[in-house]
Amino acid sequence: MAARTFLRRTDTTWVQVTPEVLDTAAADAFLRTGQAGGVVLFVGITRRFTHGRETVKLSYDAYVPMAGQEMRRLASEAAQRWPVHRACLLHRVGAVPVAEASVVLGVACAHRAAAFAACRWLIDTLKAQVPIWKQETYADGSTEWVEGQG
Amino acid sequence: MAARTFLRRTDTTWVQVTPEVLDTAAADAFLRTGQAGGVVLFVGITRRFTHGRETVKLSYDAYVPMAGQEMRRLASEAAQRWPVHRACLLHRVGAVPVAEASVVLGVACAHRAAAFAACRWLIDTLKAQVPIWKQETYADGSTEWVEGQG
Amino acid sequence: MTDPAPRSSPRPAAEPVAVHVLLFSVLRENIGQPALQVDVPHPASVAALLEILEARYPPVASYRSVLRVAVNQAYAEEEAPLTAGDEVALITPVSGG
């Protein structure tokens, strides 16, 4: 049985892949530091309607240990590109009901411009690089593996 | 005695000016909806060091009723510019200790690009338009009213 | 032809407009009060009020170039007229967030 969780947490970086509900408040608390003036959080949520089709369930498959390593790599790369004080990258796997979070990415920087840029880069790059796949289950019972733009 | 709080909360917009601690988890919960795929939150935090000077306390003065009205106006304007499903604009007034939040702004949109753009616009515009003023108290006991760029 | 007497007599001066001026942050601190009652001669406008305040309170003069004014909780232009009982706020550059 392949690993279903990944967790590395230091004082400055928290990376986790887990089948459990993601805790935005814990992410926010982790990111708070007297050094940072701006925290930007991105929360990805299971949407009920996509192009008019109703989704009843999203399920995420992941190559968990590599996904965790890639997310750590993204955190380091973000910290090289922007003055990031703290970052968290949390991704849920398995079933994610509508309106629950599949991903929580957060960045704390001294100034807001860097925090926005780094958080946006993290989600864009995660969606292109991290080995996680989304399967939609539609209201008509059909399922589909969503393919990203690479 | 002037009003110290402002609160207007509908199904889609939550605007509040308050001397109480801001609750990021409540903001995140408010923003969740099956229509939105991306939530972006900005949390402004009291920074300990600014240009090398140590801040021990920030205190915010506000023209509370007008600040609330302006924040409502920003929420409507954001909803005209981007397809915003939900927005929250929460600002704390009075003393805000280091590492606590002075402002929480959140936007939920179907797609992340709009959510990032709208959230960034909200904080930039709030900082220029909303009648709230920050006073730094430094470690040497001196105080200073910070003046924004207008 | 004679002018009708009532029209040639001096018209009674219009009442000055009494407004409530709110001060915040650095202006409240430097002037030492949170609010002022000011009578603005007719026809009263934001500009006329600012002229009076500028003459009376040096801190208003020193912030004049960056000052914005809100009338009844909304930003107003300098030409905006004032009505008795208006709530006027002097807004120095804001720094919320």
Next chain:
Amino acid sequence: MTDPAPRSSPRPAAEPVAVHVLLFSVLRENIGQPALQVDVPHPASVAALLEILEARYPPVASYRSVLRVAVNQAYAEEEAPLTAGDEVALITPVSGG
């Protein structure tokens, strides 16, 4: 001059390289297995492995142009060599987030 005999005899063929191939999402579903054991003839590379898989599994062939490969949990180029026991993952376009 005579060639030394040992050098002219055929060299013993190198052992094929046995690797563990992991499948996810659409490939796992279409191939019907979460993992494959594959022997890649020497000299083994990612490209050589892909050639074998493409011939054996039509779903691999149909995703070949968009497929990325990870060796031991890191993305690898097609020229990358494979060693016995390597963990190789076939990565179709990802869609996390």
